[in-house]
Amino acid sequence: MTLAGHLSLGCIADDYTGASDLANTLTRAGLRTVQTIGVPADDLALPEVDAVVVSLKSRSIEAGLAVTRSRAAEAWLRGRGAKHILFKICSTFDSTDAGNIGPVMDALRADSRDAIVLVTPAFPETGRTVYQGNLFVGSVPLNESPLKDHPLNPMHDSNLVRVLARQSTTKVGLVDLATLSRGADAVRAKLAELTQGGIGAAIVDAVFDRDLETIGQVALDHRLSVGASGIGLGLARALVAASKAKPDTADAMLATPVGGPAACLAGSCSQATLRQIANAEKVMPVLHLDPERVVAGKDETQRALAWARDRLGAGPILIASSSTPDQVAAVQSRHGRDAAGHAIEQAMADIADGLVQSGVHRLVVAGGETSGAVVDRLRIPGFLVGAEIAAGVPVLRAVGAGRGEMVLALKSGNFGGPEFFSDALALMP
Numbered sequence: 288m289t290l291a292g293h294l295s296l297g298c299i300a301d302d303y304t305g306a307s308d309l310a311n312t313l314t315r316a317g318l319r320t321v322q323t324i325g326v327p328a329d330d331l332a333l334p335e336v337d338a339v340v341v342s343l344k345s346r347s348i349e350a351g352l353a354v355t356r357s358r359a360a361e362a363w364l365r366g367r368g369a370k371h372i373l374f375k376i377c378s379t380f381d382s383t384d385a386g387n388i389g390p391v392m393d394a395l396r397a398d399s400r401d402a403i404v405l406v407t408p409a410f411p412e413t414g415r416t417v418y419q420g421n422l423f424v425g426s427v428p429l430n431e432s433p434l435k436d437h438p439l440n441p442m443h444d445s446n447l448v449r450v451l452a453r454q455s456t457t458k459v460g461l462v463d464l465a466t467l468s469r470g471a472d473a474v475r476a477k478l479a480e481l482t483q484g485g486i487g488a489a490i491v492d493a494v495f496d497r498d499l500e501t502i503g504q505v506a507l508d509h510r511l512s513v514g515a516s517g518i519g520l521g522l523a524r525a526l527v528a529a530s531k532a533k534p535d536t537a538d539a540m541l542a543t544p545v546g547g548p549a550a551c552l553a554g555s556c557s558q559a560t561l562r563q564i565a566n567a568e569k570v571m572p573v574l575h576l577d578p579e580r581v582v583a584g585k586d587e588t589q590r591a592l593a594w595a596r597d598r599l600g601a602g603p604i605l606i607a608s609s610s611t612p613d614q615v616a617a618v619q620s621r622h623g624r625d626a627a628g629h630a631i632e633q634a635m636a637d638i639a640d641g642l643v644q645s646g647v648h649r650l651v652v653a654g655g656e657t658s659g660a661v662v663d664r665l666r667i668p669g670f671l672v673g674a675e676i677a678a679g680v681p682v683l684r685a686v687g688a689g690r691g692e693m694v695l696a697l698k699s700g701n702f703g704g705p706e707f708f709s710d711a712l713a714l715m716p
């Protein structure tokens with residue numbers, strides 16, 4: 288590993304699309320950032336950077352395993368001099384009462400010996416705001432948003448003080464917007480009051496980027512924070528303002544075209560992705576996998592690859608497992624939620640592998656778990672961050688991969704505009 292200097296910021300992301308979302312935010316805010324897949328191997332050559340985002344696939348695994356993996360990432364980042372660590376979670380607080388936000392936060396807090404942790408999933412640029420501890424997705428509370436139908440972690444409570452308290456061993460408090468609006472010292476005073484009351488984690492309201500800047504300043508007094516890209520923005524701006532990081536300079540390698548066939552894979556069943564797939568049908572061939580056949584065996588994967596190979600020479604293609612909430616529920620009731628999800632993710636990974644063997648070096652993937660399965664199968668160790676396709680979604684240039692030059696876009700399920708797949712490919716020459 289050739290990371291020179293000390294890291295200004297170390298990040299642990301609980302999924303791969305979330306990691307690239309955060310890496311994008313940090314890069315745009317002026318931090319030289321690299322995204323690694325898992326804890327990097329010692330011989331992985333990376334450029335000199337201010338921030339490393341270690342991508343884990345720990346959002347939906349057993350909580351104990353999520354804790355172990357997050358602590359390994361933490362140890363690696365602290366070993367590289369990171370004074371502050373951000374545990375990057377989803378801006379829609381994706382989790383269940385069993386975890387994994389609470390258990391990982393508790394373990395990292397114990398390691399960091401912070402009395403209290405600031406927690407906010409707010410990311411106003413993508414419509415995620417927190418008011419009185421309640422998370423809004425656009426104009427509706429979390430529990431009325433499409434997240435109520437998420438295939439792995441349906442969200443039924445928008446009050447994050449309650450949600451986090453159910454997952455954590457510490458008491459959870461609130462720093463409200465009125466306090467934030469009075470500035471960093473008012474937030475510090477509120478945190479001191481909460482700490483005296485035995486509270487170890489505070490959900491922090493945030494509606495505008497200026498709120499995140501205040502949160503970023505205060506968070507730097509601590510060794511750990513928890514949140515989505517918004518708090519990343521606040522931390523990055525605070526670090527740049529304190530001149531602990533040099534402004535980013537564009538990397539020529541990021542702009543070099545890769546060329547060759549391009550493909551898109553969609554495993555996300557979010558409303559946003561379903562609409563993006565419908566729009567892609569107008570401009571590229573789209574194959575809808577049959578989830579029942581995917582769960583039954585490998586034939587559906589072979590069918591998809593044969594279909595793709597017939598078309599790749601003529602332009603981009605899209606292969607999707609995505610279905611409506613009713614159809615997802617039907618498949619899950621027959622096979623179980625985790626078994627169905629896992630089988631479909633592995634099929635997507637098999638298809639990605641076959642596509643790359645057929646010459647695809649430009650790949651767009653929709654869905655965090657899906658992206659995790661694909662990137663693992665392709666054995667890509669890390670990414671540099673290129674152009675921004677949509678809020679939270681950058682073009683990624685694989686580094687240290689054994690398969691030659693490759694560009695990818697890993698899209699969080701709910702992100703991107705209606706023409707996302709075309710928008711992405713246009714920025715991935």
Ligand SMILES: Nc1ncnc2c1ncn2[C@@H]1O[C@H](COP(=O)(O)OP(=O)(O)OP(=O)(O)O)[C@@H](O)[C@H]1O
Pocket residue numbers: 302304305437438439554555556557578608609610614615618619627628629630631632653654655656657658698699700701
């Ligand atoms: N037709 C389907 N029926 C049941 N499950 C499906 C189907 N298609 C995909 N899945 C599973 O649903 C899950 C979707 O999760 P994924 O993280 O990829 O998307 P997302 O949750 O929308 O994205 P993000 O985590 O970035 O918000 C995966 O486990 C996937 O395998």
Ligand SMILES: O=C(O)[C@@H](O)C(=O)CO
Pocket residue numbers: 302304305306308309376377378379410515516655679699700
């Ligand atoms: O924060 C978000 O919403 C995304 O980066 C993400 O993690 C979705 O999987």
